Amino acid sequence: MIWVYGICDRPELAPPRRRGLAQAPLDGLREGELLAVFTRHARSVGEPAPDALWAHERVVERLMADRAVLPMRFGSTVDGEDALRRFLLERRQPLLAALARIAGRVELGVRILELHASGNGSAPAVATIAAGAATGRDYLISRLRDGKRAEQLATTLHEPLATLAADARLQTARGADDVLRGAYLVERGVVPRFRVTVERLQLAHPEVAILCTGPWPPYTFVSDA
Amino acid sequence: MTMTREDIARQREVALVDLVDRLLAGGVVIGGDITLSIADVDLVYVGLRALITSVATADELGLSLPAAGGAPFR
Numbered sequence: 416m417i418w419v420y421g422i423c424d425r426p427e428l429a430p431p432r433r434r435g436l437a438q439a440p441l442d443g444l445r446e447g448e449l450l451a452v453f454t455r456h457a458r459s460v461g462e463p464a465p466d467a468l469w470a471h472e473r474v475v476e477r478l479m480a481d482r483a484v485l486p487m488r489f490g491s492t493v494d495g496e497d498a499l500r501r502f503l504l505e506r507r508q509p510l511l512a513a514l515a516r517i518a519g520r521v522e523l524g525v526r527i528l529e530l531h532a533s534g535n536g537s538a539p540a541v542a543t544i545a546a547g548a549a550t551g552r553d554y555l556i557s558r559l560r561d562g563k564r565a566e567q568l569a570t571t572l573h574e575p576l577a578t579l580a581a582d583a584r585l586q587t588a589r590g591a592d593d594v595l596r597g598a599y600l601v602e603r604g605v606v607p608r609f610r611v612t613v614e615r616l617q618l619a620h621p622e623v624a625i626l627c628t629g630p631w632p633p634y635t636f637v638s639d640a
Numbered sequence: 641m642t643m644t645r646e647d648i649a650r651q652r653e654v655a656l657v658d659l660v661d662r663l664l665a666g667g668v669v670i671g672g673d674i675t676l677s678i679a680d681v682d683l684v685y686v687g688l689r690a691l692i693t694s695v696a697t698a699d700e701l702g703l704s705l706p707a708a709g710g711a712p713f714r
Contacts, residue, residue, distance in 0.1 A: 487668050488666065489663035489667070491669060524658045631658070635666045
């Protein structure tokens with residue numbers, strides 16, 4: 416079985432002498448303008464535990480250091496090199512287009528959480544229901560009002576960040592306190608300015624916590640490849 | 641800006657949640673060969689929840705993780 420980490424440009428550049436999952440050495444398969452970087456395994460690897468996730472991520476980040484790379488989803492495996500070559504041939508055009516789009520760019524993650532005066536996460540809404548302090552109708556109305564306000568706040572915070580990005584994706588909120596979950600595709604050179612903007616927004620909006628992570632490989636911007 | 645220990649702990653955990661989001665729901669997919677089922681992905685979040693609770697409670701971190709049964713996909 417072959418575990419694939421990423422599809423890269425600059426195929427003449429050999430894969431780094433590093434190890435991937437289960438300490439297997441990295442190998443590369445070249446097909447035209449593309450290079451797939453992978454490891455070989457006799458049996459299934461990659462239970463999605465944090466260690467394995469970081470091992471996959473470290474390989475992709477190492478590749479990112481000297482080439483453009485399309486990160487593979489964790490768990491992308493094929494039977495062998497023939498299947499991998501077929502994949503590269505069949506998807507050549509979308510893969511090349513995606514590489515051109517992300518070259519020189521990185522992904523930054525932004526998560527904005529609403530801070531409650533009481534200081535305890537999503538507990539208030541749950542507590543309200545549990546205590547029966549409000550009728551269901553009151554609760555729904557207050558949630559609706561909160562939702563509108565959060566939506567406006569999300570727009571206010573998203574726009575200055577989106578201006579700095581080549582592309583941006585907003586993701587659906589997870590918890591009740593999520594104001595915004597976004598991914599921004601940013602030129603490497605613009606990353607410092609992006610971070611300064613995040614800090615400026617945080618200072619202007621003490622009612623939320625703005626958490627910025629990255630630079631990540633562009634996981635969120637390769638879905639059409 | 642100086643970071644407190646809590647800040648660092650929070651950033652580390654947020655990074656882990658972001659990592660899971662990206663690696664399990666993003667990236668290029670080789671058709672039909674993904675070995676992870678949605679049930680597996682949910683298990684990752686369960687594990688993550690346990691991990692974070694062991695560092696500090698999610699409330700203290702100001703983090704709201706998805707419920708174990710929630711759909712982690714975008």
